[in-house]
Amino acid sequence: MTKTVLISGASKGIGLATARRFARGIDDVSCIVMVARKSDAFDSAFAEVRAISGNRQIFQVEADLSNPEAVKDVFDRLDAENVAVNYIVNNAGYAKPASINETHMVDFEMTMRVNVYAPFRFVQEALLRNHPLEKVINIASTAGTKGRSGWMSYSTSKAAVINMSEVMRDELAPYGVDVVCLSPGRCATDLRKKLAPDEDPTTIMQPEQVADVIAMMSSPTGKMLLSENLVVRC
Ligand SMILES: NC(=O)c1ccc[n+]([C@@H]2O[C@H](COP(=O)([O-])OP(=O)(O)OC[C@H]3O[C@@H](n4cnc5c(N)ncnc54)[C@H](OP(=O)(O)O)[C@@H]3O)[C@@H](O)[C@H]2O)c1
Known part of the structure; x- marks a missing residue:
């Protein structure tokens, strides 16, 4: 049976690298749903992934x-297209890095909405609509395991993603849904450029390397790896 992966944040960075990786073929996934905000960059990313995807179906949402x-709107569109989601990559x-004194609640709220509430809602909505969910991959961060000075809202949100993943794993395991936190x-x-503007990007991990780990976790091999929170670094 063919399977569908939904990847949020698929317009660039790790999400786009992951969409490219699925487009080249992972296990029995033959339908890829790319989600991001409307932009020219997203249009280009979608066109690029579609061009390398062979017979696979690609949706831009x-x-x-x-x-x-x-x-809810994303799932309305998928239901209208008869797309049933098996894998969710909450990426x-x-x-918006800022010190404690300079953290504005509107930015804190925005960070929580995108990084915590949206991944929760993707999983909740898939369950409520009886999609055949079998794997959730939540992208947290090492900033979530150890708080970083100047990154109040981001570190806090990623710690929440790690804990939320534990709740999901515990609650959904009896229903055969495997929840991975990377x-x-x-x-x-x-995003890294915003957090560390002076860093040379050629000296650190590349998005394709994270995408390879996501690909492995989405394969049958990934089912054999059980972890509360897998750290990915090079
Ligand atoms: N890069 C790192 O060092 C690092 C380390 C640890 C964890 N992570 C995590 O990895 C994930 C991917 O980040 P990245 O590093 O690949 O960053 P990125 O290149 O900046 O990509 C971020 C993605 O998130 C999407 N996004 C942001 N705000 C959104 C919104 N309001 N609605 C819909 N989509 C939105 C962006 O899409 P649009 O802006 O086009 O809508 C984009 O596709 C994130 O969860 C990040 O926290 C990154």
């Missing part, structure tokens, strides 16, 4: 995940 209604992420370290993307 525009959604601003800071909007609490957005996940979209937002960061915590990448420094990876050369736009």
Whole structure:
């Protein structure tokens, strides 16, 4: 039977690298749903993935995940297209680094909406609509295992993703849904540039390396790896 993966934050960085990886073939996944906000970059990313995907079906779904209604709209579109989701890669992420004194609640709230509430809603909505969910891969961060000075909202949100993944794993295991939490370290993307503007991106992990781990965790081999929170770094 053919399977579908939904990847949030698929317009660039780790999400785009993951979409490319699925487009080249992983296990029995033959349908890829790419989610991000409307932009020219997303259009280009979608066109590029479609071009390398052979016979696989690719859907581009525009959604601003800071909007609490957005996940429902994504599933309305998928239901209308008769797409049943088996794998969710909760990858979209937002960061606005600031010290405690300079953290504005509107930015903190935005970080929580994109990094915590949206991944929760993707899983909840898939369950409520009886999608044949079997694997959830939540992308947390090493910033979630150890708080970092100047990264109040981001570190807090990623700690929540790690804990949320434990709840999901515990609660959904009896129903055959495998929940994986990956915590990448420094990876050369736009988000990392915001967090560490002076770093040379060629000296750190590349998005394709994280995508390879996501691919492995989505394969039958990944089923043999049980971990509360897998750290991915090079
Ligand atoms: N890079 C690192 O060092 C690192 C380390 C640990 C964990 N991570 C995590 O890895 C994940 C991927 O990040 P990345 O490093 O690949 O960053 P990135 O290149 O900046 O990509 C972030 C993705 O999230 C999407 N996104 C952000 N806000 C959104 C919103 N409101 N609605 C919908 N989509 C939104 C972006 O799409 P649009 O902006 O096009 O909508 C983009 O596709 C994140 O969860 C991040 O926290 C990254």
